[in-house]
Amino acid sequence: MNDSVFDWLDAHAEDRRKAGLTRRLNPRRPDDGLLDLAGNDYLGLTRDKRVSGAAAAAALRWGAGATGSRLVTGSTELHAELEYELARFCGFPAALVFSSGFAANLAAVTALSGKACSIVTDSGIHASLIDGCRLSRAEVAVVGHNDPAAAERALATRRTERAVVVTDTVFSVDGDLAPLPQLMAACRSHNAALIADDAHGLGVLGDGGRGAVHAAGLAGSPDVVVTVTLSKSLGAQGGAVLGPRRVIRHLVENARSFIFDTGLAPASAAAALSALNILKDEPERAQRVRDVAGELSTRLRAARLHACEPDAAVISVRAPSPEAAVQWAEDCRAAGVWVGCFRPPSVPDNISRLRLTARADLSEEDISRAVKVITETAPR
Incomplete structure (x- = not known):
């Protein structure tokens, strides 16, 4: 038995301590x-009794967990209803619900790119999108923050037939908005798709909270895919990808973070659906x-x-x-x-x-x- 195999972790922790970067959990x-x-x-x-009550009722009816992956036993009527209502609310043909926003971003980026694709990303994208790019095996070009001209140059000089531009809509650090119309124009000039993470836009921006992509007039476009989380404005847990039906079909067949992951708990699906209905009414x-x-x-x-x-x-x-x-x-x-x-x-x-x-x-x-x-x- 070698009890020194992880000694390097102690040095790493000490370096972080000296730099003032130690992280710790704060249970509330x-x-x-x-x-x-x-x-x-x-x-x-999150604490609205209509939302928590829906979660409690779903847990009693369906059980504490989804019991399996979405392709086996993990899809319930609640998941299907939530997908339908999310797509309709945000203005897209179809949606697919995941166990987290992180998993949704991994799915969208990895399944819609690959070796034959170039990815152009903003330098400020979320860690889940960064990890998706790393796992994609695509050629990745990182351009300056909120610089659509740089994105267009990267698209124009790519060496692959297919390309995807990846961005947050609202960036999680400073809360600034991406120039979505300009990015979309760059995509359309160079036959590229746009993947936009609207985690911080859903429920906040757009008509009645339909999101930043909806506000930019791009909802439902055949060359746009949107990811959202259910854990922010909708006060629950989980994530979703919204887009053309053939994109959603492709994710069901190919996205590893969908195929090999246990489905979102029914209680979380019910909570998100309840919150979405409240947003529609209020x-x-x-x-x-x-x-x-x-x-x-x-x-x-x-x-x-x-x-x-x-x-x-x-x-x-x-x-x-x-x-x-x-x-x-x-x-x-x-x-x-x-x-x-x-x-x-x-x-x-x-x-x-x-x-x-x-x-x-x-x-x-x-x-x-x-x-x-x-x-x-x-x-x-």
Whole structure:
């Protein structure tokens, strides 16, 4: 027995500690009393009794898990209904539900590319899309953030017949919006498809929260594929791919993160379906979360903090160093406000920041409390 085989991990952990990059888990209680500006419950539906009640009823009816992969026993009537309603709501012919947004992104990128394809990606895409590119065996060109001209040049100089442009719609670090119309124009000039991760757009942007791709007028286009997560605006768990029927058929036949993964738990499918129905009935929630994000940003900038002007629900506030960002977040939490903390290597620009997420159910009192705590604990 060799008990030194993982000694290298200790050195790696010490290097991260010295750089101020140690990560740790912070289990939360259901009644911790913290004002949550760190999670992604944009519409405030995770604790809505209609949503949690639907999940509970589905668990009692269908059981705690899906029991198998979607192609064996893991597809229920709930999955089929959710796919139909998601596609119809977002304006696409078809949808396919996965156990996570990560799995949905892996499926879309890997199954729609391959050795005979070139992928052009924004430098700020989510880690799941990056991993999809790495697994794709395609030629990958990474271009500057939100630079459609660079994307077009990469498409024009590719060596493969097929090509795909991959982007987030709303980037998860700074919450800025991708130039979707310009990227689509570049794709169409060079016979390429567009894969857009709308995880942070669904429920926030577009008519009644139908997403950034819908807002850009691209929903239902035969050359566009969209991925979404069910764990943010819809307050549940899981992910989905939306697109042309032949794309969805191809994923069912070829996407490894669909074929070899246990299906989404019925309780999560029911919760997401309930949340989607609430959004249909209460479309004002989408506008409300944008208003809250704008108000938080305005007040923080008025306090001379380096807060971004949000395009959706995410607001980033720059910190002077990784250590300062960690301490700032800890001080906020000690004062009753839970904020996110992003540091290298999680951020592509190597700038540490607090990451705040707006929610449609935040009150004026909540907003004032959050601004007061964040400004009073800011590094001096």
